Amino acid sequence: MATVGRTQTTDIAVHWKEEEYIHPPAGFVGQANLVDPVADERFSEKHFPECFREYADMLSWDRYWHTTLDTSTPPFWKWFSGGTLNACYNCVDRHLDRHKNKAAFIFVPESETEPTYTLTYQELFTRVNEVAAVLRDFCGLHAGDRVTIHMPMILELPITMLACARLGIIHSVVFGGFSGEAAGLRAADSESRVMIYADGYYRNGKLVEHKASADLAVECAGHEGQKIEKVLVWRRHPGQELLTTPMVQGRDYYMDELLKGYKRAKVAPVSMDAEAPLFLMYTSGTTGKPKGCQHRTGGYLAYVTGTSKYYQDIHPEDVYWCMADIGWITGHSYIVYGPLALGATSIIYEGVPNYPDAGRPWRIAERFDVNIFHTSPTAIRMLRKAGPNEPVKYDYHFKHMTTVGEPIEPETWRWYYDVVGKREAVIVDTWWQTETGGFLCTTKPALDPMKAGSTGPAALGIYPVIYDEAGKELPPGLERAGNICIRNPWPGIMQTIWKDNDRFVRQYYQKYCKDPKSTDWRDWPYFAADGAVLPPDGYYRILGRVDDVINVAGHRLGTKEIESACLTVPHVAEAAVVPVVDEIKGRMPVIYVALKPGVSDGRQVTDQIVTTVETMIGKIARPKAVHVVPDLPKTRSGKIMRRILAAISNTMDTGDVTTLANPEIVEQIRQQVQGEGPVVMQEGPEDVKRFGEQE
């Protein structure tokens, strides 16, 4: 599978033996949403694509669709053609008749002394309408316009997203921990003329000033030729000045002040075509430029609603807590759109999981009687390390838990099951991607036994296949890893890459397309860029990325993005970024650089590199180490051999290096890195994470 010159996280995958099955607890099975043993048959290929009506029928349509799947322009599939609906109406308005006084969200501030806030569906409706009025009447935004939202985990984030959806405005949420530059680049790519910010937020007990990022974002978007006309700023404490960064007159506006003019405004939800884009979510790929994954309204909403019901097992009376950040796809699908479409009650927590101590998540769970819990292996590893016995001190009872975003090793899985779940909760290990909108592989929680470390079988209506590089199918039980692909379209799959149809086809479909002229979906497998193995029982085990993406704490970083940032440091001649195994975060980037002739102060350059990476991408991309080396190993044609550097950093065999242009450098680098020890970047005590990311 390996390609010369590339580093693949599959190459450093941790291998473990097959684990025992664990059956779902009877208490869970007795109440589960999906208990029908013939569900697989209902969603089998024989019934495709009509099987997905089951998910679409969970929504309220303004006009019912006439064609479930239109394959006339592959791979640009169209779902539920002819249908119209509004995503905000489905998530808010339709619950008011019966549930207006039910909590939609319970906001838990990071400080334990600040009161929590319960937002009912009625109040959510009122606030979303008022914000929609600001967007429409003050900003002049219409259906199809794009808005970039760069906000932390506060209630105003989903409120703003839903206000966009109400008007058919395409939102592009950028993770709050990304830098202003990163947000500005994304705003420029999506041609947003309005950006939405918060002035600040609490993290690790400190107020983080966020408005400064807006100024950088506007400047950066300007360099790219995109003028940001308005910046709307939510205040963490309305009416209070927290800022040290001044507001720019005529450009920056406080939302609490604007909203005074739109009290009790009502904005009718705009009925959107099922295929109208709902949002963009930028993610890293093989090139330096992040790509805007464009998700559709009807298919996406149907898919996340169906999967939230069947796999997250959300009932209206549950208290659900997904500890992801809304700035990632997990938050969009499984905090905002899926759960709200089902009328769920969700916790939104502002801060880091172990603030002020490792008992915090379990105190929140006890206080609100959370019974569905959703997080990542990195967060689980971190909480286990910080407080292995904390969960037993608290009186909470989960019926269901999720792990998502990266492979989980069986030992960590067992702690999650035994200690966090108290052996009462079922666990689903859901494998999917920003591009896929919702789950691709997972156990059906009441129907399939769990197997630690394996994601499980395909989700309903998803037909995976593992191909080798030559396109030959690897049957189950072969014990060989290959590229996992999905043979069929499904409603949650992205529509395209924003403004880049060619890249969409090239990246996801070209590799295994059987006939580019065919309009038969069977000829267009989706290439997920993950390595996987399939044992005889059909439980997929995901090994990691096969492209130039590093999965840090469940978040995707492109090696090329980090390398480009390094190359902006004046003294750097060449840079290579490789993944290295990290005990908590799964993988972290390590940077190798060669300096321009005559530069001797390596330490100073190292510091500059770290600062540059943090400024251009965000602290999430902070490297585990930076190695200044005399030269980088290269092939005779001049390609940097990242695989060799990855092998060195992970103390693995570098293999045969004799064909390189500069074979002697390998041993020199190995001695430097392994002998002298790496220049490890210091992590400050404030460096705690939600989902494991660094500030």
Ligand code: PRX
């Ligand atoms: O490598 C896979 C890994 O995360 C990648 C997708 O990252 P992103 O688009 O940021 O979406 C994260 C939330 C779904 C995948 O290509 N990944 C995701 N879930 C799992 C996983 N690896 C192993 N097991 C999982 N459950």
